[in-house]
Amino acid sequence: MSIYQHFRQEEKEFIDQVIQWRTYVENAYAQKLTDFLDPREQHILQAMIGTHSNVKWELFGGTDDSERKRALLYPEYLPIEKEDFHITLFQIDYPKKFISIEHRHVLGSLMSLGLKRGKFGDILLNGDNVQFFAAEGISEYIQMELRSIGKAAVTLKKIPLYMAIQEEKCWKEHSITVSSLRVDSVISSMFRISRQKSQLYVQQGLVKVNWTVISQASFICEEGDIISVRGGGRGKVLSIDGKTKKEKWRMIVGIQK
Structure with missing residues (x-):
């Protein structure tokens, strides 16, 4: 096997x-x-x-x-x-009175340095406070090369891991039933939209599963999958609990908007 x-x-x-x-x-x-x-x-x-x-x-x-x-x-x-994980936490300092920084701005700027996504971890935001984790081995390179994020000039400061901010996250667990484990069916039930609309989101490249754009509505979801719809929300398949008597799948999902 x-x-x-x-x-x-x-x-x-x-x-x-x-x-x-x-x-x-x-x-x-x-x-x-x-x-x-x-x-x-x-x-x-x-x-x-x-x-x-x-x-x-x-x-x-x-x-x-x-x-x-x-x-x-x-x-x-x-x-x-x-300490064996060799992780650096960066605080981003920028002119907060005049400009705001979003998650996508930080992600885009880090990727523009030629870094693989695996070289940095979570990007943390709470109000106007912005931080991110990075692999220690490339921390000097990031600190030297990252001078701007979006339209903001920035400086990076290394701080201890215990100073990581708590993000303003709100995950809510829901029990749903779906006709199939296809991503369009799961999105439809997870975000309470029509199946036709969820298929359109997939066709338009607005749906990601585990940070990868999904182009086929027939993509099969599994436990642990993180599903995001651009502008629509983010969810996680927490468990798949078998079928009902009517042959629908029972699922527990977490939803973050």
Whole structure:
């Protein structure tokens, strides 16, 4: 039985990478620290490593409730500390009286430096306070090169991880039923819009699953998926609880608007 059949076709490359990481730790008796992983990648890593392997793993993204986290794979006899994750927290200073900075502005500016998304973690906003986590290995490069975000001139200041701000997040759990696990059906029930409208959002490139634009309305959703509709909201498939007597799927979802 192939391990790939339990995952999506497009996840094969990441699965192979996890296997390489595990093999390295087993053979070299050394730690392996990954880039920041999104929740779906974290789920795959946990499933692939398991709980009975000689290789252990921990996840940390700067705070215990970070969404994007680095994984540390290590031999079971090695102790680990939070410092082993090598994460830097940046505070962004900018002229707050004259301009505002949004999540997309920070993301775009970091990507424009030629960085992979995995090199930095959560972007935190609370009012006009803006911070982000980054891999320690590239922190000097970011601090030297990132001079503006959007239209704002900025300076970056490294601060201790315990000073991370608490984001103004509001997730609400809901129980829904869907006719199928297709993304258009899930979006329709999750955000209480028509199936036709959810299909249109997909066609227009406004829907992302696990931070990847989805172009097919027939895409099948799974537990742990983060689904976002540009301008419409963000949700997570928390659990899929089987079918009802009428052959509809029962799901628990978290919704953030």
